[in-house]
Amino acid sequence: MIPRKLLQGEYIAKLTLFSDKLYIRQAQEFVMYYARLFKFSQKDLTKLELATEEAVLNTIENSFEEGEFGRFEVKVGYRPGAFIISVEDQGIPADAERLERQENSALGILLMRNLVDEFNIINLGRDGKKMELIKYLPETSIADLLSAEELESKGPNDEAPATDTPTMRLIKPEDAPMLSRLAYRVYGYTYASVFYFPEKIKELIENGLLNSVVSVNKDGEIIGNLSLFFEHKDAKVADSGAAMIDPRYRGHSLFKESKKFLQRYAEANGMYGIFSEAVTIHSFTQQGNLSLGAKETGIMLAYASENLTFKKINNDKKSEQRQAVALFYLKTNKEPHRKVYLNEKFYPLLKMLCEHNDLDREIIMISDQETAEAQREQSVISTTVKPDLNIAVIIVHEAGSDAVPLISQQLRELCLKKIETIYLELPVNEPYTAVLAREMNQKGFMLSGIIPELREGDILKMQYLNNVYVDPAKIVIASPLTRELLNVIMKDYK
Numbered sequence: 001m002i003p004r005k006l007l008q009g010e011y012i013a014k015l016t017l018f019s020d021k022l023y024i025r026q027a028q029e030f031v032m033y034y035a036r037l038f039k040f041s042q043k044d045l046t047k048l049e050l051a052t053e054e055a056v057l058n059t060i061e062n063s064f065e066e067g068e069f070g071r072f073e074v075k076v077g078y079r080p081g082a083f084i085i086s087v088e089d090q091g092i093p094a095d096a097e098r099l100e101r102q103e104n105s106a107l108g109i110l111l112m113r114n115l116v117d118e119f120n121i122i123n124l125g126r127d128g129k130k131m132e133l134i135k136y137l138p139e140t141s142i143a144d145l146l147s148a149e150e151l152e153s154k155g156p157n158d159e160a161p162a163t164d165t166p167t168m169r170l171i172k173p174e175d176a177p178m179l180s181r182l183a184y185r186v187y188g189y190t191y192a193s194v195f196y197f198p199e200k201i202k203e204l205i206e207n208g209l210l211n212s213v214v215s216v217n218k219d220g221e222i223i224g225n226l227s228l229f230f231e232h233k234d235a236k237v238a239d240s241g242a243a244m245i246d247p248r249y250r251g252h253s254l255f256k257e258s259k260k261f262l263q264r265y266a267e268a269n270g271m272y273g274i275f276s277e278a279v280t281i282h283s284f285t286q287q288g289n290l291s292l293g294a295k296e297t298g299i300m301l302a303y304a305s306e307n308l309t310f311k312k313i314n315n316d317k318k319s320e321q322r323q324a325v326a327l328f329y330l331k332t333n334k335e336p337h338r339k340v341y342l343n344e345k346f347y348p349l350l351k352m353l354c355e356h357n358d359l360d361r362e363i364i365m366i367s368d369q370e371t372a373e374a375q376r377e378q379s380v381i382s383t384t385v386k387p388d389l390n391i392a393v394i395i396v397h398e399a400g401s402d403a404v405p406l407i408s409q410q411l412r413e414l415c416l417k418k419i420e421t422i423y424l425e426l427p428v429n430e431p432y433t434a435v436l437a438r439e440m441n442q443k444g445f446m447l448s449g450i451i452p453e454l455r456e457g458d459i460l461k462m463q464y465l466n467n468v469y470v471d472p473a474k475i476v477i478a479s480p481l482t483r484e485l486l487n488v489i490m491k492d493y494k
Contacts, residue, residue: 002037002078011077011086019060019070019091027056027074031085034076038083038137048085051115051133055087058131063091080207081200082117083135090128114387122382123406137200162248164218168261171212171225176201178222179214186244195242208233212242213261215254223249226258228266228274237453238266240276240330243285255285259292259330266332272453273332277303277325278478286478289328295357296481298327298449298461299489302421302468304389322420322468324475326482327449327461329357335453336360341431342460343438344368346447349488350460356481359452364431368438372431374401383410391421397455399432404439411443415466423448424462427455437462446492449485465493 006012015030017023031052035045056074064070072089120132171179176198183195194200204210208230215224223246228238240262245254266274277300278285302322337360342350347365354361366372379400385392392414394407407424414422424445426433437460441447448461472490477483 007078009077011075011084014073014075016071016073017056019064019068019072019089021057021060024053024056024060028052030074031076035083035135040083040135040137044135047115048083048133048135051135052085054115055085055131055133059087059089059091063089063129079134080203080209081137081194081197083137085133085135086130087133088128088130118384118386120382120384121410122380123378124380136197161251162217162223162246166215166217166223166249166252166254168213168215168224168257170265171205171214173202173205175214175222176205179212179225182222182225182244182246185246195244211238211265213258213265215245215249215258217249221246224254224258226255226262228262231455236270236272237451238271238274240274256288256292259288263292263330263332266330271332272335274330275451275454276328276330278328279304280324280326280475280477283476283478286326286328286476286482289330290479292330294328294330296326296479296485297329297353297357297451298447299475299482299486300325300327300423300448300461301446301463301470301489301493302465303391321471321474324470326477327451329452331357331359331452334360337362338429338457339364340428340458341366341372341434342428343434343441345441346437346460349447349485350450353450353485354458357452359458361458366431366434366438370435372435374399374403374432375430376400377402379403379406381406381410383414385414385419389421390419391423392419393423393425395425396427396433396436399426399430399436403436407440408443411464418466420466420468422464422466424464425451425454426460426462427457428460429457433460441492446489448489 002012012034015027017027028049032045032049035048040048059072063072070089070091072087072091075086075088077084077086116133117136118134120134121129122132123129179201180196180198194204201210210227210229212225212227214222217223225242225244226240227242228240230238240259243255243258262274275297276289276294278289280286301324303325304323339362340354341364344365344367351363354363376398377400379396379402380398381394381396381403383392383394394410396403396407411422424440426437428434440462445462445464448463451459451461470490470493472486475486477486
């Protein structure tokens with residue numbers, strides 16, 4: 001019912017309102033009109049209505065001085081597979097102490113993780129700030145595609161191993177239903193993923209945000225997959241993930257061959273590299289990355305739920321703590337020469353990681369005695385909460401002189417609402433970001449590692465654990481360098 005050209009725009013519609021509670025209902029009715037066009041259930045419509053009320057109330061109470069007659073905008077938009085509500089204002093920056101005193105309204109935004117699928121808090125510098133509430137669209141799931149026999153079957157674990165040799169190719173949009181069937185065949189319903197929704201997969205492929213190598217057997221079934229996820233179309237690096245192998249075809253080296261296929265694809269298409277996260281409940285995925293020439297770049301502690309299990313690996317062993325992942329980078333083309341600024345504490349290890357990954361870098365240390373001025377007054381920072389993992393990611397797009405209080409404020413809010421793991425991503429292309437990394441380390445953010453060329457330059461990743469216990473003895477490590485990195489991080493943890 002909505003023209004495609006409107007779906008492809010920055011937003012579908014916007015409403016400008018004055019900062020008065022009188023207008024909360026108008027904002028809700030505006031959002032509900034468009035939400036109904038996307039065929040949400042009544043239950044989801046009620047959640048969106050409540051989420052809109054919370055977001056608008058938060059803006060009115062905390063973005064303007066008492067008695068100030070300001071304005072803000074409510075926008076509705078669309079991204080592949082998702083309905084977006086955005087509340088934007090150019091009011092005063094939030095004051096941390098005032099927010100803590102008014103917790104019910106000011107911090108209520110974090111309660112919305114139970115109402116929407118994802119939300120982002122974005123500081124736009126001089127352009128103000130906005131909250132994005134994201135609700136995934138109601139679409140046909142794999143359950144609608146499977147027959148009663150398939151849904152009731154015990155799956156392929158009881159079937160004889162296959163003997164044919166599959167062929168590999170890039171995924172096509174029309175492959176989406178078969179890929180969803182593979183996700184169900186491999187994981188049942190335990191895999192929190194877009195891969196259960198064929199229409200979402202199809203749209204991600206068509207928009208250049210997802211590409212995969214799929215393995216196809218002699219009967220034309222997709223029995224293996226390894227994907228590349230792009231932050232935006234034409235990005236020079238991608239995140240490799242969603243490795244799925246039909247249990248009948250384990251032992252055919254499909255993961256390793258899929259990785260080689262994607263490596264050749266990245267080389268041919270001018271990509272700088274592929275990064276990936278390898279689980280540490282076992283060493284197989286790490287060893288697979290190392291055997292292909294991927295290099296270690298970091299460790300993310302407490303990333304995945306302790307309930308995550310792997311069929312036919314370690315006897316379905318469950319972790320006794322939130323699971324860490326090891327970061328790897330597979331270089332596929334020469335990257336640009338760049339300057340990298342590192343604080344004194346992180347300098348030795350991160351310099352070694354840059355050299356280990358053969359990055360063309362001029363690495364400059366900012367000592368603990370040095371200061372550096374920010375190139376701008378106001379930061380551009382976004383915060384994304386991922387409820388399914390109970391983690392958050394604070395991304396500094398542009399570091400300004402207000403970065404420390406803004407990040408500290410976000411950290412306080414996330415901790416109060418029991419987000420267990422909070423990651424911080426900093427660009428390392430300016431001297432001030434080295435000072436910022438030092439400041440945030442003093443506030444409890446530990447080193448995680450680097451991701452080369454993620455956003456037109458390298459990203460320093462840091463991590464904060466909110467009362468999360470980590471026993472390093474339960475983290476399975478496959479290389480001496482990763483072990484050394486873990487030891488450094490655990491010194492800070494202790």
